[in-house]
Amino acid sequence: MAVVNHVLFYPEAGGAGPQQYLDGYKNLKEWVHSSLDLYKSELERILYPVFVHCYLDLVERGYNEHAARLLKEYRIDHEEQHGTEVKQLAGISQAAHVANDALAVMFRRHKFNVRLSAYAWELLLSFLHSSQTLLLLGLINERLGVTLVPGAPEQDDGSPDFGADAVTLTGESSQREMTINEREVRWGALKGSVELKAAKAVNNAAVEARARVLEREEDAKTFDGPGDALAELGPKKKSKKEIMHASKRAGDEAAANLVGPLLRAPKVESCVPMPKLRDDEELAQIAEIRRRVRLSARAPPSCAFFTLCNTYGGLNSVAISVDGQRVAGGFADSQVRVWSNDADAARVVSDAGKVAGARPAVPYVLLTGHSAPVYGVAFSPDGEHLLSGGADCSVRLWSMELQTCLCVYTGHAYPVWDVQWSPVGHYFATASHDRTARLWATNRTTPLRVFAGHLCDVDCVTFHPNANYVATGSSDKTARLWEVQTGECARLLTGHRAALTAIAISPAGRVLVSGDALGHIMCWDLANGKRFGVLSAHAGPVWSLVFSGESSVLASGGADCAVGLWDMEGGQPGEDEGAPRGGGAGGSGAAAGGGASE
Incomplete structure (x- = not known):
């Protein structure tokens, strides 16, 4: 029952001494680093949120010297992944800063969302109870939102972004994050867009051009020998149906080269009123799209540079018009x-x-x-x-x-x-x-x-x-x-x-x-x-x-x-x-x- 009370009333538990924060964080870090490799990569996720709130608690309660010691001893552990935030934390050195600094306010108002396997969470709770580190137990309960996932713990694959989405601060609960990402997004192409009209125009032109070429080739297939040998030796002409299918394939390839996967994307209606393009504007945009050259790894773009001289570091942003003019x-x-x-x-x-x-x-x-x-x-x-x-x-x-x-x-x-x-x-x-x-x-x-x-x-x-x-x-x-x-x-x-x-x-x-x-x-x-x-x-x-x-x-x-x-x-x-x-x-x-x- 004592544990429950301490957890529930953590915000009012102001009697904790400053040394308890330092000793508690030190013990937690040593335990995490001595854990089995199977669980270490997951348990390390709680160190940064606990470090942040231990530091802010010490500053808020006026223990500036202890806060400085905590920052000096352990900031190196977090600078690689959170260097900008650690540098900003160093500037928060007075109780008034915790109430007014934007970063501190963000940390205090919103919980860190941490994703752990169920067994790693049980190990953490067992350590906190056995070591009587009730201060950190209350801090974790108050400042962290822990989401338990079934199955084996995640293993570090060596990538620079491993675990980056396992510790987040979004202002939303973990459940709310999942709910948002389960919503349907109609990501397809806009019906009647200029790109689709340009693709259709290119398709039609390619079909007609290919059909004319095939028809000329068929007309050129003649045989001057005896009539009885025509069936065996003469060139076989393609039917109109075969010419139509070959022409259609050529048109589809030309349209795909122009707009790529946009052609295969689902077509969606606009949810907001769309402005109507003037006919001359639409034709100009279609012509501009049709002049586009397909790019790929085998055919990268040519280099074209605009150089703005004598800007003396004062240039903040640049934009180029669609036609490049x-x-x-x-x-x-x-x-x-x-x-x-x-x-x-x-x-x-x-x-x-x-x-x-x-x-x-x-x-x-x-x-x-x-x-x-x-x-x-x-x-x-x-x-x-x-x-x-x-x-x-x-x-x-x-x-x-x-x-x-x-x-x-x-x-x-x-x-x-x-x-x-x-x-x-x-x-x-x-x-x-x-x-x-x-x-x-x-x-x-x-x-x-x-x-x-x-x-x-x-x-x-x-x-x-x-x-x-x-x-x-x-x-x-x-x-x-x-x-x-x-x-x-x-x-x-x-x-x-x-x-x-x-x-x-x-x-x-x-x-x-x-x-x-x-x-x-x-x-x-x-x-x-x-x-x-x-x-x-x-x-x-x-x-x-x-x-x-x-x-x-x-x-x-x-x-x-x-x-x-x-x-x-x-x-x-x-x-x-x-x-x-x-x-x-x-x-x-x-x-x-x-x-x-x-």
């Missing part, structure tokens, strides 16, 4: 600059520079309006508009034709880190330091949806290709998929050991990839919320991720000044060609070397 940059001096890749514009600038005594022409359009650094820029799908968001908590819509600001969207209370357009235009999403992402429409100055649930900054955001979902990545080490229609979370993806810095979804719609500050890229199957691959090659944060149009190649850009190209042939998990089969990171971005673990 414009490049926009968001700068720390609150300006947005847009360069044109048009040959005529470049010639005007060059000619102006040749005139003696002439004032040099400005090679870019300067958009002013923000009052603080600009952290995110994005071109609309038609290239006619540009979005920008920054530290002044606002998002601005710019006209590329008029070169002026059309509208200012306010609603975030803190800096805006990222902005992204919907694949169909009209709608856009923002990510902010206020721990929310928001959905907007260009014709309204207030948000349509507020996606709240992350525990820290929402650092990156992207739309699903069918525009029914928005994906976010956060400093709380999680990625989430949100339903646009309801605003509810449809997927909660855990496993990263550092803040998420980039996120992307394949054009086929089933694969989500997320990059973090440690250089790891994780691949997720949105159909079931499970991770199916880990890509590790970058030596620093992954700043950007983007798929090729047919989902076969993933490009990643990192702080290590390298570009990686990853073979994602097929772009579908569960198929032989679906999982990432390799890749690399290097200055040239060659799709060779490196590797992927699944």
